[in-house]
Amino acid sequence: MSEQVYGYVRVSSKDQNEERQLIAMREFGVRPEAIYMDKQSGKDFDRPAYRRLLRRLKAGDTLVIKSIDRLGRNYEEILEQWRIITKTKGTAIVVLDMPLLDTREGRDLTGTLIADIVLQLLSYVAQTEREFIRQRQAEGIAAAKARGQRFGRPELPVPDEFYPLFERWQDSEISAREAARTLNVTHNTFLRWAVKMGGRKIF
Incomplete structure (x- = not known):
């Protein structure tokens, strides 16, 4: 079977348009x-x-992608897929947006080495940027919490029906689960309300 040239296109959701990548392939x-x-x-x-x-690729084939992140968005995974394709499969890769990332035959050893180094550098920078964004998000959330801003679902208000049931639970007339079922809330919600009331028996 003769050597083949394949293209891979990925968009992150069904709403995104793949035409730019398809035009580059053509x-x-x-x-x-x-x-x-x-x-x-x-x-x-x-x-x-x-x-x-991946099942179709073989030694001597060429895989064309528009940008390196089409292989994935995780530093380790991108490198792993690159290794599988170029080393295990023996397939060349051409990254259209980054001419240095071209491992086709005819490139000398230095060119191939540069491609590997550039790939690792780009993947590392991308991963570092994502971690930096996550860190800034975490710091922003922590700062907002310090200012008293609340996150997550708002806490349920304590209904009037809770108080007589709370007293019966305190007197061991009913269990916390029975009280929770009567109020149509979770067991944990009832206990959380009970703690606020100074409940003496939390079990």
Whole structure:
């Protein structure tokens, strides 16, 4: 079987338009029938078209992608997929948005080495940026909490029916679960209200 050129296109949701990636594939010369496309998040590699593509790839083939993040959004996973494709499969990769990331035959050892180094650098920078964003979000949430801002669902107000049931529970006439069922709330909600009332028996 002759060497083949394949393209892989991914958009993160069904609402996103894949046309920009498809145009780039056609301009490179990838045949329409050789383009595999997924419309879902890159958070994992449970993607049907990508799995079919990996089974099809063989030594000497070339895989074309628009940008490196089409392989995924996680530093370790991108590197792992790159290793599988280039080392295990023996398939070349061409990243259209980054000409240095081109491992096709004919490139010398230095060119291949540069591609590997650039890939690791780009993946590291992307991962670091995501961690920085998460850190800033966490710091923002912590600062908002320090100012008294509340997060999550608002706490249920204590209904009037709670108080007689609370007294009966305190007198061991009913269990906390029975009281909670009567109020149509969870067991934990009833106990949380009871604690606020200074409940003496929390079990």
